[in-house]
Amino acid sequence: MASERKITANRSNAKRSTGPKTNVGKARSSRNSRQHGLSRLNLEGDVSSSALAGAITVGLAQQSLFEVENLVWGTLWLGRIRQARHDMLVAFMESPSPRLAKRLAGLERYEKPIRAARRRVLKRWLKQE
Numbered sequence: 001m002a003s004e005r006k007i008t009a010n011r012s013n014a015k016r017s018t019g020p021k022t023n024v025g026k027a028r029s030s031r032n033s034r035q036h037g038l039s040r041l042n043l044e045g046d047v048s049s050s051a052l053a054g055a056i057t058v059g060l061a062q063q064s065l066f067e068v069e070n071l072v073w074g075t076l077w078l079g080r081i082r083q084a085r086h087d088m089l090v091a092f093m094e095s096p097s098p099r100l101a102k103r104l105a106g107l108e109r110y111e112k113p114i115r116a117a118r119r120r121v122l123k124r125w126l127k128q129e
Contacts, residue, residue: 078118089104
Protein backbone atom coordinates (compact mmCIF):
# COMPACT_ATOMS: atom_id res chain seq x y z
CA MET A 1 0.00 0.00 0.00
CA ALA A 2 1.30 3.46 -0.87
CA SER A 3 1.90 5.98 1.87
CA GLU A 4 -0.26 9.08 2.26
CA ARG A 5 2.68 11.21 1.18
CA LYS A 6 3.07 9.21 -2.05
CA ILE A 7 -0.66 9.31 -2.77
CA THR A 8 -0.71 13.09 -2.29
CA ALA A 9 2.32 13.49 -4.57
CA ASN A 10 0.75 11.29 -7.25
CA ARG A 11 -2.48 13.28 -7.16
CA SER A 12 -0.70 16.61 -7.48
CA ASN A 13 1.41 15.28 -10.38
CA ALA A 14 -1.68 13.93 -12.11
CA LYS A 15 -3.30 17.36 -12.01
CA ARG A 16 -0.36 18.75 -13.99
CA SER A 17 -0.10 15.84 -16.44
CA THR A 18 -3.40 15.90 -18.28
CA GLY A 19 -2.17 16.03 -21.88
CA PRO A 20 -2.54 18.76 -24.48
CA LYS A 21 -5.04 21.53 -23.80
CA THR A 22 -5.15 23.45 -27.09
CA ASN A 23 -6.82 22.19 -30.26
CA VAL A 24 -3.49 22.34 -32.08
CA GLY A 25 -1.84 20.23 -29.39
CA LYS A 26 -4.68 17.71 -29.37
CA ALA A 27 -4.56 17.40 -33.15
CA ARG A 28 -0.81 16.85 -33.09
CA SER A 29 -0.91 14.24 -30.33
CA SER A 30 -3.72 12.38 -32.10
CA ARG A 31 -1.29 11.70 -34.97
CA ASN A 32 1.50 10.26 -32.79
CA SER A 33 0.78 6.63 -33.58
CA ARG A 34 0.64 7.30 -37.31
CA GLN A 35 4.19 8.60 -37.69
CA HIS A 36 5.64 5.18 -38.44
CA GLY A 37 2.64 3.51 -40.06
CA LEU A 38 2.23 0.82 -37.41
CA SER A 39 -1.29 1.86 -36.49
CA ARG A 40 -2.66 0.75 -39.85
CA LEU A 41 -2.11 -3.00 -39.95
CA ASN A 42 -5.00 -4.45 -41.94
CA LEU A 43 -5.12 -8.24 -42.20
CA GLU A 44 -8.32 -8.41 -44.22
CA GLY A 45 -7.56 -10.00 -47.60
CA ASP A 46 -3.82 -9.93 -46.98
CA VAL A 47 -2.18 -12.72 -49.00
CA SER A 48 0.84 -12.96 -46.69
CA SER A 49 -1.38 -13.41 -43.62
CA SER A 50 -3.35 -16.18 -45.34
CA ALA A 51 -0.17 -18.00 -46.35
CA LEU A 52 1.32 -17.63 -42.90
CA ALA A 53 -1.89 -18.82 -41.24
CA GLY A 54 -1.95 -21.86 -43.53
CA ALA A 55 1.65 -22.77 -42.73
CA ILE A 56 1.15 -22.42 -39.00
CA THR A 57 -2.15 -24.31 -39.08
CA VAL A 58 -0.58 -27.25 -40.93
CA GLY A 59 2.26 -27.40 -38.44
CA LEU A 60 -0.02 -27.08 -35.42
CA ALA A 61 -3.25 -28.68 -36.64
CA GLN A 62 -4.51 -29.60 -33.17
CA GLN A 63 -4.49 -26.01 -31.90
CA SER A 64 -7.46 -23.67 -31.81
CA LEU A 65 -8.04 -21.31 -34.70
CA PHE A 66 -8.13 -18.34 -32.33
CA GLU A 67 -4.60 -19.02 -31.09
CA VAL A 68 -3.35 -19.55 -34.64
CA GLU A 69 -4.83 -16.18 -35.62
CA ASN A 70 -3.12 -14.54 -32.63
CA LEU A 71 0.20 -16.04 -33.66
CA VAL A 72 -0.25 -14.90 -37.27
CA TRP A 73 -1.28 -11.43 -36.16
CA GLY A 74 1.74 -11.13 -33.86
CA THR A 75 4.15 -12.39 -36.51
CA LEU A 76 2.86 -9.93 -39.09
CA TRP A 77 3.07 -7.07 -36.61
CA LEU A 78 6.66 -7.96 -35.76
CA GLY A 79 7.50 -8.03 -39.45
CA ARG A 80 5.92 -4.63 -39.90
CA ILE A 81 7.81 -3.23 -36.91
CA ARG A 82 11.09 -4.63 -38.22
CA GLN A 83 10.45 -3.03 -41.62
CA ALA A 84 9.67 0.33 -39.97
CA ARG A 85 12.85 0.02 -37.87
CA HIS A 86 14.89 -0.76 -40.99
CA ASP A 87 13.45 2.24 -42.84
CA MET A 88 14.14 4.51 -39.86
CA LEU A 89 17.69 3.20 -39.49
CA VAL A 90 18.38 3.90 -43.16
CA ALA A 91 17.04 7.43 -42.75
CA PHE A 92 19.04 7.85 -39.54
CA MET A 93 22.27 6.76 -41.24
CA GLU A 94 21.67 9.26 -44.04
CA SER A 95 20.79 12.12 -41.71
CA PRO A 96 21.23 11.54 -37.95
CA SER A 97 18.85 13.50 -35.75
CA PRO A 98 17.77 13.24 -32.11
CA ARG A 99 14.12 13.20 -33.15
CA LEU A 100 14.63 10.15 -35.37
CA ALA A 101 16.63 8.42 -32.64
CA LYS A 102 13.74 8.95 -30.24
CA ARG A 103 11.28 7.50 -32.76
CA LEU A 104 13.52 4.47 -33.21
CA ALA A 105 13.58 3.88 -29.47
CA GLY A 106 9.81 4.26 -29.37
CA LEU A 107 9.30 1.21 -31.58
CA GLU A 108 10.21 -0.94 -28.58
CA ARG A 109 6.86 0.04 -27.07
CA TYR A 110 5.07 -1.82 -29.86
CA GLU A 111 7.39 -4.80 -30.06
CA LYS A 112 7.49 -5.91 -26.41
CA PRO A 113 3.78 -6.69 -25.87
CA ILE A 114 3.51 -8.52 -29.19
CA ARG A 115 6.50 -10.72 -28.38
CA ALA A 116 5.04 -11.45 -24.96
CA ALA A 117 1.67 -12.43 -26.47
CA ARG A 118 3.32 -14.76 -28.97
CA ARG A 119 5.40 -16.32 -26.22
CA ARG A 120 2.27 -16.97 -24.14
CA VAL A 121 0.55 -18.72 -27.05
CA LEU A 122 3.58 -20.89 -27.71
CA LYS A 123 3.93 -21.79 -24.01
CA ARG A 124 0.27 -22.88 -23.91
CA TRP A 125 0.85 -25.09 -26.95
CA LEU A 126 3.91 -26.67 -25.38
CA LYS A 127 1.98 -27.47 -22.20
CA GLN A 128 -0.74 -29.23 -24.21
CA GLU A 129 1.70 -31.67 -25.81
